[in-house]
Amino acid sequence: MSRTSPPDPGAPAALPRGREASDVPPLRLVRLAFHGAFYALLGVALAPTLAGRPSAGPLAVLPLGALLAAVYAAGTVRPARRPGLWLSAVTALWLALLALDHGFSYVAFPLFFLFLRALPVRWAHPAVAAATAAVVAAQATAPGGLTVAKVIGPAAGAAVAILTAYGYAALHRESQRRERLIDDLVRTRDELAAAQREAGRLAERQRLAREIHDTLAQGLSSIVLLARAAETAERDTARERVREIGLTAADNLAEARRFVQALTPPALEDAPLPEALRRVTARTVPGAVFRLDGEPCPLPVETEVALLRLTQEALANVARHARAEHTAVTLAFLDGQVALDIYDDGVGFAPGRGPADGRRTFGLHGMRERIAGLGGTFTVESAPGEGTAIAATVPTAPKEIRVVGAAA
Structure with a gap:
């Protein structure tokens, strides 16, 4: 059992105990289904007594049945740190009811799953076997005595419970393995992107040093x-x-x-960024519209260079591939950040699959890396026949760069 997270005694079928099992939605539904099965079978067993059958001993069965329902609910709503004590109480109450009325034999099936869930394997299988023996003994006191069917039925139910429990355990382990694999792939991708950015910085630093x-x-x-x-x-x-x-x-x-x-x-030597973008827009895509929103403010050189290069690359793609009738470039100075939007109504493409003409989209990757290096965000929205929209947002304040070391 987990030492850090108490197991939920009601979780189904020998699933791994702890937070991981309850975090899987399908397994959570199965666990709730077994809770419902327990109360349904308990209600079926209590029904003859509630109907007034005198031989069932209503004065003893009804209080014990209500107590069993309450104890079971207490253990499922607030799982105990030591589920063995809770399971012992549930089992003792069930055995007492089984001794009074063999109709409580059916309640054994959800109890099988509780044994397999809350107990170690070395104790779960003997507990299932003991509960099966108790059911067979109770059935022997029923009218007709002990028969082969009364032995095979409980034994088959215990076997089905064990096989189902281990089937769910295998599925859960496979699901966890896939989740870990996906996490590793995402982490590796992020590390590779960071390594590439750092390699670019180091290469530029070495060039300047030379x-x-x-x-x-x-x-x-x-x-x-x-x-x-x-x-x-x-x-x-x-x-x-x-x-x-x-x-x-x-x-x-x-x-x-x-x-x-x-x-x-x-382009930035003799003109501010808005004017430089206006000139680039008019020169690269004749007829394109440039808009300026907000009051321009001084930006770090690297930010101005990044926005200019992004505009040049995006408009070059429009001129070469988009076949657009209308193109618009908008530079907006907002509170603490500057936003650049480039839209065209051209042929568009599917960003996940690349352009329809088969060209390689290194430009988009370069735009994304350049903006990410400044702590900004970069998005591309496009679809075949629906044009393309590129949006970049960068903080107006320069990123704080921490110097790790320097070489003479």
Whole structure:
């Protein structure tokens, strides 16, 4: 039995005990069905007494039957941490009723499942066998005495209960195995995507490190050497060294500006993001409409670059493949975030299967990765013959980047 979660004694057929079993909807329904079967069979057994049959001993059977129903309900509504005590009480009350009236033999069938559910295997099978023997003994006191049918019937019921219990246990284990497999696949996919993003960041970092080492770092080293030489040189020589330091510093400043310009697309060099998107829209898809909603606010460079690249890629797809009559690009500045929507009424495609012409959709994957790297969301809605809508939302504040380590 689970040490962390008390088993529900009413759960069906030797299913694994604990929270996992009750979390499976079909098994929950089966468990409720067995609860209902218990009360139905108990009601059938009490019916002759309620009808006034004097030989059934109504003064003893009715209170015991009501007590059995209450004890059973208490154990199913609030499962006990030690179900053995609860099951012992239920079994004792049932045996007392069985001794008074053999009609309670039918209640043994749901009890078989309780034994198989709440007890370890080494105790469950002997308990089922003992309950079967008690039923056979009670049937022997019925009119007609002991017959072969009165032995075969209870024995067959116990066998069916055992086989059903282990059948449900096998199904539940298979269901859990598949759920774990799906969880592993989803986790592996997420880890792979994160590894790919990190590999891209590392590659860009290494490229910049090489560029800085070959240009700015070399220039700064030259400045340091010239400054040291100027300290010990004569006046005229020192002036010459200072001039060389100034020229070298100017060259490094130019290199630094070149880096900044290389990281910024030309479209954003002389225009803000809305105007850059307006120009890209008009140039890529003539006749397309650009709309601006909200009051523009300063955005991080990486956010502007991502939105510009996304617009360029999406509009290029429209121009090459969509055959659209109308295209609209909307840039909206909202509270704490900026949203970009691109819509066309072209041929569309099925996102899950790729475009109808068989082309590979690396562009969409790149858009999604670029927006996800900024902490935003990216969605694509399309269907054959119904156009395409692309939406991206990115926070206006830059993501906080935590530096793990640095190399000289």
